[in-house]
Amino acid sequence: MTGYDPIEVPPEFWEDPRVLAALKAKHVGRLFAVLTRWPYTFTQTRVGTAVGMQQPLVSKYIREVHQAKEMHVFRRIADGLEMPAHARALFGLSDDGEDGRGSAIVVRPPAVPIVPADLDQVEQLRQALDAALHDGAMAEASLEDWERTVSRYGRATRDRSADLLFNDLTTDLTDLQTALTRYRSASALRHLTRVTAQLSGLICLTLVKMDNRIAFRRWARTARHAASEAGDPLTTSWVLAQEAYGHYYSGDLIEALSVAEQAQVLAGKSAAVGAPLAAALEARVYGMMGRRAETQAALHRAEEGVSRLEGDALAASAFGYNESQLRFHEGNAYTHLRDSDSARVAQERALELCAPGDFTDWAITRLDRANCLVYDGDTAEAMSYATETFEQLSTSQREGIITLRGQEILTDVPAKDRLSAPVQQFKELLMLTSQPKKEKR
Secondary structure (H helix, E strand, C coil): CCCCCCCCCCHHHHHCHHHHHHHHCCCHHHHHHHHCCCCCCCCHHHHHHHHCCCHHHHHHHHCCCCCCCCHHHHHHHHHHCCCCHHHHHHCCECCCCCECCCCCCCCCCCCCCCCCCCHHHHHHHHHHHHHHHHHCCCCCCCHHHHHHHHHHHHHHCCCCCHHHHHHHHHHHHHHHHHHHHHCCCHHHHHHHHHHHHHHHHHHHHHHHHHCCHHHHHHHHHHHHHHHHHHCCHHHHHHHHHHHHHHHHHCCCHHHHHHHHHHHHHHHCCCCCCHHHHHHHHHHHHHHHHCCHHHHHHHHHHHHHHHHCCCHHHHCCCCCCCCHHHHHHHHHHHHHHCCCHHHHHHHHHHHHHHCCCCCHHHHHHHHHHHHHHHHHCCCHHHHHHHHHHHHHCCCHHHHCCHHHHHHHHHHHHCCHHHCCCHHHHHHHHHHHCCCCCCCCCC
């Protein structure tokens, strides 16, 4: 065996259908992806050490930025993973070291199912990140690669379902945790701690969308801690804005207001995404409280904040904020004020600007419109519109806050309409994605 630092892969790994499919297709990225996700959980850094690659290259294979085609790469991987004979044969390698040749390498394998991350194990990851931050240990890593990873995830929040994003985020956070605990580098300290804050903030956002309130609160503390350690007020402002949204969707309006105000104070008059993001959330909270003057004042601050942004800060990303998002939030605030006319103007503009894949903002904007129709006394049309919205979403897209918003609409339906056919049809549709689930700590 000539591996660089081989790892002992469990025997059952080589019988996993996903692994067998990846081996047949000679798809290194799929193979690495299974190896670095639950239940195997080898880090990208450890896999790279085993097969003689740097962690950024392992990451690029997993993200399908690179595709392996050279037989010496396949041999190196087989050796480093101590691949058994039947697996080597599927991989196009004979047991005696001679390689099969003459067949084209498939670069587009069949889809491989994603294994959901276990929240108990993810909680252990969060605790380890906290411990690493307290120790101040930082990695000598490719900072540019981590920055690209953060940016990619920020964009992915707009059009990827929360469960898929959650698995990918925890995979990269596992590698970041390894970097935080194994190395020290003064020059990388602030940079990587900021990355930790941003990825932890994205975990918060994802958990909010999944409506997992216990895990959200814990990750919010980790994100806030990392942002504080990074010493960057604008990152802290963004993290606090994300936290405020979590409190809002959890029904803790007072805490949501408090955290949103902190986010705006930290941002000051800077061109920072956290300021308008938090101000818009503040408007939504005041709308739920029925406080029109405060709602309009907060919307005005959000408008001012957006006017100061430029470049990437206006991108369709969790790290950006633009008119599309502002109109969505404005429409939601006016919906809660039961001002259907003002809400409808904002909703029409939000839907006009909404990116094609941004299913969360699109769906909630439409559900807000349905809620306005309920307020206006047109329950049948409201239910038809809400049902049409849900029918255009996959089951995983409906889960979490979108289903929660649908349930809120039902509570506003007048008693005289609750047994009507349109209401019952929408209620049955909601039940497909609102089965009770025990939150894991």
